[in-house]
Amino acid sequence: MQKSSRFVFSALCFGFAFLYIPILVLIAFSFNQSAITSVWGGFSLRWYTALFNNEQIIEAALLSLKIAATSATFATILGTMAGLALTQMGRYRGRLIFTGLIAAPLVMPEVITGLSLLLMFVSLQELIGWPLSRGAGTITIAHITFSMAYVAVIVQSRLSSMDQSLQEAAMDLGGRPTQVAFDITLPLIAPSMLSGWLLAFTLSLDDLVIASFTSGAGASTLPMVIFSKIKLGVTPDINALATLIIGTVSIGIMIASWVMFRQSKRN
Amino acid sequence: MSDSKRVLTKTYHQPLGDKLWRNFVIGIPYFWLLLFFLAPFAIVFKISFATPIVAQPPFTPLFDFTANASQWLLATWDNYRFLTEDNLYWVSYFKSIKTAAISTLICLLIGYPMAYGIARATSTTRNILLMLVILPFWTSFLLRVYAWMGLLGKNGIVNSLLMNMGLIDSPLQMLYTDMAVYLGIVYTYIPFMILPLYATLEKMDPSLHDAAADLGAKPWQTFIDVTLPLSMPGIIAGSLLVFIPAIGEYVIPALLGGIDSLMIGRTLYDEFFVNRDWPLASAVATILLIIVVIPIMLFQRSQQEQE
Amino acid sequence: MNNENTIKANQSAKPYVAETPWLDPEAVPFIQIKGLSKQFDDFSAVDNVDLNIYKGELFTILGGSGCGKSTLLRMLAGFETPNAGQIIIDGIDMANIPAYDRPINMMFQSYAVFPHMTVEQNISYGLKKDKLAKAEIATRVKDMLELVQLSELAKRKPNQLSGGQRQRVALARALIKQPKVLLLDEPLAALDKKLREQTQFELINLQYELGITFVVVTHDQEEAMTLSTRVAVMDAGKFIQIDTPTQVYESPHNRFVANFFGTINFFNATVLSTDPEAQTLTAQLEKTGTQLEAKAEGRFSASDEVTIAVRPEKISVSQERPEGDHLTITKGTVEDLAYYGNRSVYRVRSQSGRIIQVSAQNNQRSEQLVLEWDDEVYLSWDSSCNVVLSE
Numbered sequence: 001m002q003k004s005s006r007f008v009f010s011a012l013c014f015g016f017a018f019l020y021i022p023i024l025v026l027i028a029f030s031f032n033q034s035a036i037t038s039v040w041g042g043f044s045l046r047w048y049t050a051l052f053n054n055e056q057i058i059e060a061a062l063l064s065l066k067i068a069a070t071s072a073t074f075a076t077i078l079g080t081m082a083g084l085a086l087t088q089m090g091r092y093r094g095r096l097i098f099t100g101l102i103a104a105p106l107v108m109p110e111v112i113t114g115l116s117l118l119l120m121f122v123s124l125q126e127l128i129g130w131p132l133s134r135g136a137g138t139i140t141i142a143h144i145t146f147s148m149a150y151v152a153v154i155v156q157s158r159l160s161s162m163d164q165s166l167q168e169a170a171m172d173l174g175g176r177p178t179q180v181a182f183d184i185t186l187p188l189i190a191p192s193m194l195s196g197w198l199l200a201f202t203l204s205l206d207d208l209v210i211a212s213f214t215s216g217a218g219a220s221t222l223p224m225v226i227f228s229k230i231k232l233g234v235t236p237d238i239n240a241l242a243t244l245i246i247g248t249v250s251i252g253i254m255i256a257s258w259v260m261f262r263q264s265k266r267n
Numbered sequence: 268m269s270d271s272k273r274v275l276t277k278t279y280h281q282p283l284g285d286k287l288w289r290n291f292v293i294g295i296p297y298f299w300l301l302l303f304f305l306a307p308f309a310i311v312f313k314i315s316f317a318t319p320i321v322a323q324p325p326f327t328p329l330f331d332f333t334a335n336a337s338q339w340l341l342a343t344w345d346n347y348r349f350l351t352e353d354n355l356y357w358v359s360y361f362k363s364i365k366t367a368a369i370s371t372l373i374c375l376l377i378g379y380p381m382a383y384g385i386a387r388a389t390s391t392t393r394n395i396l397l398m399l400v401i402l403p404f405w406t407s408f409l410l411r412v413y414a415w416m417g418l419l420g421k422n423g424i425v426n427s428l429l430m431n432m433g434l435i436d437s438p439l440q441m442l443y444t445d446m447a448v449y450l451g452i453v454y455t456y457i458p459f460m461i462l463p464l465y466a467t468l469e470k471m472d473p474s475l476h477d478a479a480a481d482l483g484a485k486p487w488q489t490f491i492d493v494t495l496p497l498s499m500p501g502i503i504a505g506s507l508l509v510f511i512p513a514i515g516e517y518v519i520p521a522l523l524g525g526i527d528s529l530m531i532g533r534t535l536y537d538e539f540f541v542n543r544d545w546p547l548a549s550a551v552a553t554i555l556l557i558i559v560v561i562p563i564m565l566f567q568r569s570q571q572e573q574e
Numbered sequence: 575m576n577n578e579n580t581i582k583a584n585q586s587a588k589p590y591v592a593e594t595p596w597l598d599p600e601a602v603p604f605i606q607i608k609g610l611s612k613q614f615d616d617f618s619a620v621d622n623v624d625l626n627i628y629k630g631e632l633f634t635i636l637g638g639s640g641c642g643k644s645t646l647l648r649m650l651a652g653f654e655t656p657n658a659g660q661i662i663i664d665g666i667d668m669a670n671i672p673a674y675d676r677p678i679n680m681m682f683q684s685y686a687v688f689p690h691m692t693v694e695q696n697i698s699y700g701l702k703k704d705k706l707a708k709a710e711i712a713t714r715v716k717d718m719l720e721l722v723q724l725s726e727l728a729k730r731k732p733n734q735l736s737g738g739q740r741q742r743v744a745l746a747r748a749l750i751k752q753p754k755v756l757l758l759d760e761p762l763a764a765l766d767k768k769l770r771e772q773t774q775f776e777l778i779n780l781q782y783e784l785g786i787t788f789v790v791v792t793h794d795q796e797e798a799m800t801l802s803t804r805v806a807v808m809d810a811g812k813f814i815q816i817d818t819p820t821q822v823y824e825s826p827h828n829r830f831v832a833n834f835f836g837t838i839n840f841f842n843a844t845v846l847s848t849d850p851e852a853q854t855l856t857a858q859l860e861k862t863g864t865q866l867e868a869k870a871e872g873r874f875s876a877s878d879e880v881t882i883a884v885r886p887e888k889i890s891v892s893q894e895r896p897e898g899d900h901l902t903i904t905k906g907t908v909e910d911l912a913y914y915g916n917r918s919v920y921r922v923r924s925q926s927g928r929i930i931q932v933s934a935q936n937n938q939r940s941e942q943l944v945l946e947w948d949d950e951v952y953l954s955w956d957s958s959c960n961v962v963l964s965e
Contacts, residue, residue: 011380022414082296103567109515116307169686173700242410
């Protein structure tokens with residue numbers, strides 16, 4: 001057993017090193033005075049100041065945050081409904097297709113989703129005049145579409161491990177299906193819904209390909225701006241941006257873990 | 268008799284509200300997905316038969332009944348013909364599948380031991396490790412790929428380090444190669460491999476190991492006879508979660524790949540945005556869709572078996 | 575004891591007075607199950623069963639896992655729709671009536687106490703769904719808490735309660751709605767032995783005080799015998815025997831039922847003669863030739879092959895041949911003995927080679943076991959203890 005334990009341990013170390021070294025390097029060089037990444041020119045915050053003065057990036061960041069929050073919220077609502085529909089509502093015609101519609105977005109290559117949605121918007125515009133122009137709205141719709149599948153999977157997984165008899169007990173005591181859903185089911189899956197929201201938020205914030213396809217003039221999301229910059233090569237102010245994002249997310253996750261830890265202790 | 272406001276009479280009528288709720292909960296997400304996920308594929312298919320023109324939108328309609336009789340069918344196989352004739356596309360499709368397959372394999376080889384190690388850890392360590400696996404995922408993937416650009420470039424960290432250590436004389440070409448693409452895909456997708464694997468391994472009964480050992484199996488044999496077969500659902504789910512999207516991956520080949528790392532996602536993107544040839548891009552997408560349909564169905568089957 | 579009176583006053587009907595309503599041809603069953611069937615794919619879980627349960631009964635459906643009892647219970651509650659047949663409760667057909675509108679409440683095996691609500695909120699849930707006035711709900715909850723002795727724990731959450739306390743919450747939650755029928759799914763399964771005994775008596779008393787018809791489903795034959803007014807033994811989707819506990823134990827209809835309750839000895843025998851007037855027959859045990867008398871309803875005739883069943887506790891062991899009328903006597907050698915403190919169990923190999931199990935109360939305070947291995951003994955029992963089974 002010892003040999004395999006050592007193997008597993010070294011695999012873990014290698015794996016985590018692989019995952020984190022690029023990130024750590026990124027952070028380190030965001031403080032580099034020199035613009036050439038391989039040369040350390042001294043500690044400096046100049047890239048951070050450059051970042052805060054860059055209006056294009058700030059605007060794009062705000063737009064991305066707006067789109068992310070909106071799409072996450074709707075994706076959570078729709079995804080939870082889908083999760084309920086697939087686990088609670090028994091059999092109905094078209095259920096198999098529905099499971100396919102929820103599974104496929106999880107693995108569908110983004111170029112296909114992006115292109116197809118754009119062409120859909122164009123066709124809709126021809127047919128019914130909406131959407132008038134593509135931009136934040138169409139990006140949001142696109143993000144809702146693929147994010148809801150992720151939320152659905154999370155909610156489904158929680159629902160299938162939940163004690164079925166809780167909902168039956170509520171029904172037995174006189175709760176109609178709507179009442180059971182709001183009194184019992186939703187409170188119990190609330191943590192999963194929150195995870196789903198956070199996941200949808202991240203996916204939206206991070207998306208480049210689909211946003212590129214479904215966007216229009218004047219609506220540049222943060223990934224789109226970053227991508228156009230880094231296509232040409234490494235630029236240090238992006239390091240600063242990366243560090244800020246990574247820092248915010250890490251702090252957020254650590255706070256969340258600490259809160260969850262405290263909660264479980266209380267129970 | 269309870270004094271509830273609901274009195275049970277001999278003839279019972281089910282209130283309408285119950286049926287409505289059910290239809291509402293099922294119907295709305297279903298309809299959304301049909302409209303914004305499934306129907307668009309039909310449109311892609313339709314436009315793959317159009318011809319590109321300079322207009323808004325930049326393609327012709329399929330039928331034009333105002334023109335004379337011989338000209339009414341504007342739909343054409345041209346795009347598909349072009350795809351089959353030009354070698355570039357065959358190579359792209361094949362290369363994409365090959366790259367995705369190799370990357371998936373590497374992900375599996377790195378990810379399996381990691382998932383295994385996390386599953387065997389104690390509760391607190393396990394949660395910390397899981398958090399560490401998920402953390403990079405919550406940060407921008409674009410920026411993490413960008414990090415590799417900095418590491419692998421001619422003036423990048425790795426080259427500088429190797430030269431300073433005297434191991435090489437001139438910088439290695441690491442960026443803009445196929446290796447860089449493999450690296451990028453593995454790096455980005457590895458959480459998708461680890462998490463399903465972990466989920467399956469975690470559910471496994473540890474006493475199965477002990478039983479096998481008790482019956483005389485060496486650790487390696489226990490792994491092959493017991494652990495590996497039982498973790499197959501996780502392996503399949505994780506592999507499909509990496510393989511299928513990787514086929515159509517755009518960002519990683521665009522940033523880390525060279526001119527000869529032809530991935531179909533990049534080809535499609537360039538046809539669309541650079542050449543402004545929407546119909547051709549649609550044809551490319553249709554073929555790609557046909558390629559991934561079967562793996563997607565396999566994925567859906569594996570998800571269902573988990574229930 | 576004021577609480578029970580308050581609750582009883584809300585009952586419009588008094589607890590059923592008659593002792594054995596199932597014997598009364600005029601009595602109308604409170605629960606009528608007619609031709610009820612339920613299939614899952616190819617498998618028939620409940621196979622065309624009929625059952626009548628009378629008001630005020632504590633009725634138990636007993637069977638092993640997979641026999642269909644849970645499916646039957648769920649159909650009563652409204653969680654499964656029957657493929658065929660009817661369920662009529664107090665004259666109203668339950669067809670198409672969903673669970674939330676039936677005058678039935680259930681105590682689940684897992685208790686299903688809502689984890690995100692306090693004890694109080696759990697208990698009041700059903701009344702809130704009935705849209706009762708807040709003040710009314712508060713009073714009834716208070717009374718119910720006292721009845722199940724949970725008043726001090728009203729504000730606690732389920733994860734702060736013991737298993738037994740959670741069960742009482744589940745019970746209170748169901749009873750507070752004053753249902754016509756209370757269904758209980760394996761009510762004692764999760765409790766340890768001491769708590770089980772205590773809860774058994776509490777349930778019986780509660781049922782008697784409130785006069786609600788209880789239908790219990792269990793796999794535990796002890797539970798079935800102690801709790802019930804009547805037991806229905808179920809196997810493979812059908813009822814094998816429906817009788818009082820005494821009758822099921824002492825007069826089983828076949829081997830299956832006989833074996834279900836405690837231990838029993840089976841002897842193969844051939845009928846020698848029958849006496850239709852006295853409703854008895856004489857039979858000869860195979861191989862040993864021991865002759866015995868037994869009570870049997872007239873469905874047997876001479877030279878029929880039958881099984882004679884005798885309970886271990888009915889058999890006496892002695893070293894001398896016993897004297898007396900109406901005794902069935904046979905001989906054997908003590909092969910095994912086990913001492914249980916309050917009783918001893920002997921396994922005696924009879925002359926036919928069969929092992930006969932005997933259970934004797936240790937009603938003498940003695941340090942020495944009277945019998946030892948390989949002792950030659952006489953086994954005897956009153957012939958009225960012979961049960962004749964056709965299979």
